[in-house]
Amino acid sequence: MEKHMAVCPYCGAGCKLNLLVEDGMVVGAEGLDGITNEGELCLKGLSGFDFINDTKILTPRILHPMIRRTKGAELERVTWDEALDFTARKLTEIKEKHGADAIMLTGSSRGPGNEANFVMQKFTRACVGTNNIDNCARTCHGPSVIGLMDTVGSGAMSVSIPNLENADLIMLFGYNPSASHPIVARRIVKAKEKGAKIIVVDPRSIETARIADLYIQIKNGCNLAFLNAFANAIVTENLHDRAFVEAHTTGFDEWWEVVKNYTPESVADVCGCAPEDIRRAARMYATAPSSVIGWGMGVTQQRQGVKSVHQIAAIACVTGQIGRDNAGLAPVRGQNNVQGSCDMGMWPSLLPGYQKVSSPEVRAKFEKAWGLPEGKLSAREGFKLTDLPHGVKEGKIRAFYNFGEDPLQTEPDSADMRETLESLDLLISQDIFMTQTTALADVVLPGTSWGEHDGVFSASDRTFQRFTAAVPPKGECKHDWQIFSELSTRMGYPMRYQDTEEIWNEVRELCPNFYGATYEKMAGTGHAQWPIPTIECPGTPTLYRNGQFNTADKKARLMAHDFIEPTEMPDEGYPLVLCTVREVGHYSCRSMTGNCRALTLLADEPGYVSINPADAAARGIRDQQLVWVSSRRGKVISRAAVDERINEGAVYMTYQWWIGKCNDLTMHVTDPLSGTPEDKHSACQVEAIADQVWAERHAQTLYAQMKDWLAGEAAAQDKEPALA
Amino acid sequence: MNKFIAIEPDVCIGCGTCLAACSSGHREAGLQAQPRLALASTLDVTAAVTCHHCEGAPCMAVCPVGAITRADGAVLVNEQTCVGCKLCACVCPFGAIHPSGTSIAGVAGVKFDTPTFPRGTSALLSWEIGVYTRAVKCDMCAFDPAGPHCVTACLTGALSVQDAPCAAAARKEKLVAAAKANELAMRGSSTIRRP
Numbered sequence: 003m004e005k006h007m008a009v010c011p012y013c014g015a016g017c018k019l020n021l022l023v024e025d026g027m028v029v030g031a032e033g034l035d036g037i038t039n040e041g042e043l044c045l046k047g048l049s050g051f052d053f054i055n056d057t058k059i060l061t062p063r064i065l066h067p068m069i070r071r072t073k074g075a076e077l078e079r080v081t082w083d084e085a086l087d088f089t090a091r092k093l094t095e096i097k098e099k100h101g102a103d104a105i106m107l108t109g110s111s112r113g114p115g116n117e118a119n120f121v122m123q124k125f126t127r128a129c130v131g132t133n134n135i136d137n138c139a140r141t142c143h144g145p146s147v148i149g150l151m152d153t154v155g156s157g158a159m160s161v162s163i164p165n166l167e168n169a170d171l172i173m174l175f176g177y178n179p180s181a182s183h184p185i186v187a188r189r190i191v192k193a194k195e196k197g198a199k200i201i202v203v204d205p206r207s208i209e210t211a212r213i214a215d216l217y218i219q220i221k222n223g224c225n226l227a228f229l230n231a232f233a234n235a236i237v238t239e240n241l242h243d244r245a246f247v248e249a250h251t252t253g254f255d256e257w258w259e260v261v262k263n264y265t266p267e268s269v270a271d272v273c274g275c276a277p278e279d280i281r282r283a284a285r286m287y288a289t290a291p292s293s294v295i296g297w298g299m300g301v302t303q304q305r306q307g308v309k310s311v312h313q314i315a316a317i318a319c320v321t322g323q324i325g326r327d328n329a330g331l332a333p334v335r336g337q338n339n340v341q342g343s344c345d346m347g348m349w350p351s352l353l354p355g356y357q358k359v360s361s362p363e364v365r366a367k368f369e370k371a372w373g374l375p376e377g378k379l380s381a382r383e384g385f386k387l388t389d390l391p392h393g394v395k396e397g398k399i400r401a402f403y404n405f406g407e408d409p410l411q412t413e414p415d416s417a418d419m420r421e422t423l424e425s426l427d428l429l430i431s432q433d434i435f436m437t438q439t440t441a442l443a444d445v446v447l448p449g450t451s452w453g454e455h456d457g458v459f460s461a462s463d464r465t466f467q468r469f470t471a472a473v474p475p476k477g478e479c480k481h482d483w484q485i486f487s488e489l490s491t492r493m494g495y496p497m498r499y500q501d502t503e504e505i506w507n508e509v510r511e512l513c514p515n516f517y518g519a520t521y522e523k524m525a526g527t528g529h530a531q532w533p534i535p536t537i538e539c540p541g542t543p544t545l546y547r548n549g550q551f552n553t554a555d556k557k558a559r560l561m562a563h564d565f566i567e568p569t570e571m572p573d574e575g576y577p578l579v580l581c582t583v584r585e586v587g588h589y590s591c592r593s594m595t596g597n598c599r600a601l602t603l604l605a606d607e608p609g610y611v612s613i614n615p616a617d618a619a620a621r622g623i624r625d626q627q628l629v630w631v632s633s634r635r636g637k638v639i640s641r642a643a644v645d646e647r648i649n650e651g652a653v654y655m656t657y658q659w660w661i662g663k664c665n666d667l668t669m670h671v672t673d674p675l676s677g678t679p680e681d682k683h684s685a686c687q688v689e690a691i692a693d694q695v696w697a698e699r700h701a702q703t704l705y706a707q708m709k710d711w712l713a714g715e716a717a718a719q720d721k722e723p724a725l726a
Numbered sequence: 727m728n729k730f731i732a733i734e735p736d737v738c739i740g741c742g743t744c745l746a747a748c749s750s751g752h753r754e755a756g757l758q759a760q761p762r763l764a765l766a767s768t769l770d771v772t773a774a775v776t777c778h779h780c781e782g783a784p785c786m787a788v789c790p791v792g793a794i795t796r797a798d799g800a801v802l803v804n805e806q807t808c809v810g811c812k813l814c815a816c817v818c819p820f821g822a823i824h825p826s827g828t829s830i831a832g833v834a835g836v837k838f839d840t841p842t843f844p845r846g847t848s849a850l851l852s853w854e855i856g857v858y859t860r861a862v863k864c865d866m867c868a869f870d871p872a873g874p875h876c877v878t879a880c881l882t883g884a885l886s887v888q889d890a891p892c893a894a895a896a897r898k899e900k901l902v903a904a905a906k907a908n909e910l911a912m913r914g915s916s917t918i919r920r921p
């Protein structure tokens with residue numbers, strides 16, 4: 003049996019593991035002693051390798067390039083040369099006719115790794131000539147990236163995952179680590195064992211609420227009101243660190259002008275919690291020697307995501323709970339390499355290493371390094387991923403290059419997204435699976451899977467780690483960076499790389515904060531945590547030491563905003579709040595985990611809608627029954643999980659299901675500051691289905707049809723192209 | 727001698743890693759892939775529940791075909807001998823028997839089920855076309871000398887094997903604690919004093 007070192011391709015915890023290989027098949031995974039996982043793996047890490055072997059449980063892998071010669075034609079397998087020529091010609095035509103800004107691309111925050119993404123954004127900027135590149139952070143921690151860059155200067159965790167267990171207090175706000183990051187939940191259990199106090203603020207009584215010293219159940223959608231009141235309590239009780247505020251922040255007075263109006267009593271109705279609980283939490287947080295705030299999608303996928311992040315950062319700053327090893331900010335990233343996508347400049351306003359496209363010096367540096375004439379790089383901020391639907395409707399976006407994402411599954415309002423994708427002149431999908439999005443594509447390009455290529459991932463806490471190939475590429479799959487290079491070469495900007503290390507060294511040279519992260523340093527279970535500006539630098543687990551923030555004046559900018567209620571409030575027709583959440587055993591659009599035997603056995607379609615016993619009883623719904631869930635956007639079948647941990651008046655659906663698809667119900671309304679959809683708050687209704695056997699069969703029929711459709715589209719690849 | 731797997735609910739994060747490890751381990755050993763632990767959660771507690779390998783195992787007593795036996799402290803079901811009568815599941819005090827079988831859905835290719843009953847139906851009553859149900863339960867991973875896979879897989883250390891050395895040590899610890907508590911409680915009740 004061979005063993006090949008890798009980093010888990012699921013959440014952002016960055017767990018090192020060995021892939022076990024027998025006869026060219028990956029047959030198992032075992033934990034390695036990595037910096038964040040210490041040899042442990044959760045169920046996805048342990049059982050999530052099957053998909054590499056093309057099990058076809060959910061959908062087949064794509065092994066050969068395919069194209070539709072004309073819009074709406076059947077997919078046809080072609081040679082790589084033909085596929086790339088076709089793609090280059092189509093993209094060039096669109097660029098000539100509508101301009102470079104009519105082409106939009108999205109990076110992949112999943113298996114491909116940093117090198118593939120770097121080459122993709124280089125292709126976008128240097129060859130296509132646009133900043134229209136984004137990544138799925140837009141729909142998840144985008145507000146954290148933006149909000150933290152505004153206030154403290156770096157859009158990332160300020161503390162490291164291992165140091166969480168040394169904190170004296172951990173406050174979780176809109177974050178359920180047991181489902182999202184079991185390896186982080188493990189650190190929280192360890193912190194509790196070491197005596198830390200735990201505060202959980204969440205509308206659901208999540209796992210961690212059981213071991214919390216204080217659990218505050220809030221109403222859905224009240225975040226900014228709660229945070230403002232929390233800040234108010236800190237200042238009115240004189241718990242703020244005046245010396246720190248004076249020395250290291252700006253804007254306190256303006257901040258207080260807003261915050262002073264939010265007494266805990268004034269928000270009690272909006273938040274649905276006792277004012278004294280807010281005060282108690284504020285006291286515990288401010289007076290603990292070292293406190294960490296962890297947050298997740300509960301904060302970011304809301305109407306006021308960025309503004310809530312501003313306030314979280316402000317709370318840490320006014321109490322001086324930042325800039326120390328065990329005190330700071332912990333927005334834990336969802337996808338394994340979503341930190342990396344942001345690091346690599348898969349962002350319409352940022353070049354790699356968080357260097358702004360608006361800066362002439364930065365552009366000049368990149369132009370010189372990439373052999374471009376002066377002024378070639380666009381200074382214009384590109385489109386956001388969530389601009390796609392209206393960008394296409396308005397005719398501004400004509401082509402979309404989708405790299406390893408499945409927007410038809412993961413973006414809100416699927417019906418609208420489908421119309422968007424179908425209205426494009428050209429949809430390119432570079433993926434490893436025949437996903438719902440890939441099935442609509444005009445060009446299907448098979449990349450290599452995780453397990454078939456090398457690279458570097460960035461874990462959620464800014465830790466770069468290397469992963470390696472365990473098995474050779476299947477079929478005609480090509481490394482993603484090779485596909486981009488060959489396409490770029492055909493479109494007049496030649497790129498040639500020997501391997502990922504050559505690409506990575508280019509990244510290091512261009513990004514001062516990553517320079518010390520050499521492949522050598524990251525060999526085996528090694529790691530490099532940015533900022534790491536020199537070869538000698540051991541890496542930086544903790545940001546903002548001694549109150550030195552990464553803003554221009556080294557001071558944190560305090561910002562506060564007034565609360566507004568969510569866009570769509572429950573009403574008579576749709577009386578329940580719909581909130582989308584995560585499945586512990588599945589990941590992202592589920593194309594990977596849905597093809598793994600153990601994970602599919604544990605959880606399969608149509609997934610669950612979790613509902614409070616009182617809301618279920620009022621609708622005549624019993625546990626495990628199939629039900630209809632409907633909103634103004636659509637209607638899907640799902641299975642009821644009647645659960646006393648769920649707050650009354652709200653239901654929760656995990657977004658991994660293709661039949662019980664919550665994004666058929668969510669709405670495409672975004673936080674104007676980040677373009678992040680308000681996935682955590684829309685209105686819906688849940689109804690019982692009388693004939694349960696019919697419902698079971700109906701769900702199975704829909705599932706079978708879905709699988710048949712995808713297998714049918716993929717079958718085109720079995721027919722070899724005719725010889726030219 | 728009796729041994730079993732115990733769980734510390736406050737340490738359990740309900741992630742289901744034990745279930746995945748159990749499923750994979752048994753499938754690789756050629757046994758049913760159905761996990762032999764089940765997660766139970768209420769407002770206050772989360773725990774993966776499994777067989778206690780009871781000394782007076784009621785499942786073993788009621789099995790009409792002798793499919794349940796005891797070996798090396800563990801109560802084992804021979805999945806090949808089992809007739810699927812489900813009596814063991816009815817008498818098990820822990821709900822630790824999981825009636826399960828190999829689905830024939832998918833024999834011709836992609837797996838499509840044809841449900842004939844609501845999924846919420848008790849596993850004791852559900853019946854699937856062409857499926858021979860048998861009792862599936864924890865066997866302490868008897869096929870693997872390295873021991874139960876769930877215990878190794880648990881990432882917070884919530885699961886442990888309660889076997890002779892472990893139980894003896896735990897009992898001694900409890901006895902010592904009880905003796906100390908007793909001393910505190912009884913101090914001054916007699917005239918005897920240690921120097």
